[in-house]
Amino acid sequence: RTAFNLNDHPHKRYNPLTAEWVLVSPHRTKRPWQGKTEAPALLERPSYDASCYLCPGNTRADGSTNPQYTGPYAFTNDYSALLNDTPPGSYNENNLLVAESQGGICRVLCFSPRHDLTLPELSLEEIEKVVALWISEFNTLAAKKDIRYIQIFENKGEIMGCSNPHPHGQIWSLNDIPAEPAKETLQQEKYFGSHGRSLLADYVQLELAKAERIVCSNKHFVALVPFWAVWPFETMIVSKRHVQHMNAFNEEEQKALADILKRLTTRYDNLFKTSFPYSAGIHQAPVNDGPHPGWHWHMHFYPPLLRSATVKKFMVGYEMLASPQRDITPEWAAAQLRNQAEVHFKTV
């Protein structure tokens, strides 16, 4: 019987950002797969689609018309999950039936007028404009005194519930701090309180020294597979500088963010020679909520594919009822991504 080691033995890993654990079963990908396979993403789309709600000049679902936009373009979601005229109020019976009103603003952000291009296929300059629009949207929403959290995210690909293939992301902002950023707030402020440094700054330093979970990096950002990754090829982009919000990034950092976004998403596409699906999103400190000195800006990528362009990881029975579980090790996943080229497979 060999000594316990992370490459061979089932174990759980701790996520210091959320105080949650993931079960890792390194040996488990050997099992045969007779289950569901996904249709791979369509690789060729027209650059303009007359039936798309998001293409420039087209009529949207609510009857309004998109301008002939030429760069990234943001507007309020016609089917917002949060509305800014929600009356405040709450409901409580015996502390067993408990509800509270939620107000907010949901925005849609088209990355490009082109219907056929995804983030890795845009030029660096075009991605810089997306970063700039994220920042200006963030500033506009943060200026509203009742907004406390601004969630910028992208659902990419049909299998991530993306209801329109036109490259776009969303921003949901609200008068409350939702569960995930609330957990990260608690953990980061605790760490900062006892160490005087940010949790992620210390973590990134440790990972850069070890190198085995790093995917790529530049002067201002690191992309890595976290030690506690749940999704097979989950990654995180972390800024080297400890900032609370992305509006603190200077011009050079904004360019560096565009650079790492392009390089990471290109590696993703190259891994299975497909338009790699994921949900990705930016975590940053709450707004209009007092100081959060421990918060350190970062971006999560949660991609579902496991074995190929058509076999994904299902977070189902055990995962829903007990604990998240993964089959391949984060170290192995990082090596796969590190081995990819940074030239998009469609252009070679």
Place this chain on the structure above:
Amino acid sequence: RTAFNLNDHPHKRYNPLTAEWVLVSPHRTKRPWQGKTEAPALLERPSYDASCYLCPGNTRADGSTNPQYTGPYAFTNDYSALLNDTPPGSYNENNLLVAESQGGICRVLCFSPRHDLTLPELSLEEIEKVVALWISEFNTLAAKKDIRYIQIFENKGEIMGCSNPHPHGQIWSLNDIPAEPAKETLQQEKYFGSHGRSLLADYVQLELAKAERIVCSNKHFVALVPFWAVWPFETMIVSKRHVQHMNAFNEEEQKALADILKRLTTRYDNLFKTSFPYSAGIHQAPVNDGPHPGWHWHMHFYPPLLRSATVKKFMVGYEMLASPQRDITPEWAAAQLRNQAEVHFKTV
């Protein structure tokens, strides 16, 4: 501007079993769906499939042969996520890279020798035998002193990652208490400590009085859509008697559990005239872990379908990065399930 109400306004609801919240956007199903549609489940399958790893007499993936079983049949998973010979051990660098060994036993439980029948299509007597086997498996696992939690569950349907259509469930048991039951332990013991009654007993009494979220019930069990349901047609079966583990159910209660399982799953299939996919699982107190007087046996059903047999709810961007979100109200979902017949659509 009308006063805040749960039918029209976005709000969050509190889950007292886990202390988590779900964002509810009642108005949001109006949005058009241009996204992914699922292939509906195949309704006709052969009663025996020579290529199935689980059919009686067939050879399994690991080379062993299934007996000619005639009722439900359990065996140790050939590709277990947890192994019982895992050496103990742990790993820690700076409290940032933290891991711990996990040992356990994973079992597979075929519901029937028939390849073509799912739970609602089995006879009451056959479902009673499934319940009896769950209890005997539970007893065998609980007798092992290093097992602390026993998770009985079923992934039903391809879209729930079920890798084999032969009707079966799984049992993952381990030397640890995973996240979900740990949350429910905390909340139930807290409630029991301050009220001297179980949280779920009080909750079920309140729901029976209100009736609007009840799906169906019998002398010993209630099936309802919880006030805090996350999945569109999520339900929970709760025992009327406050027991910690299912081995406390007497013969009449075991029969009543089979009855409510058949009726609830039949309603699910009838709702969209399909073999309704879900992950379902039993939550009960940890074992070999001292007394847990607050724990109250229950079973969760997490089905993904939202609008039809082919359009599901995606728990993606906002949900992964911020908070779970639902579009239809739990009250509306309960009414739909309550309106279904209890005769399976395939037999009429």
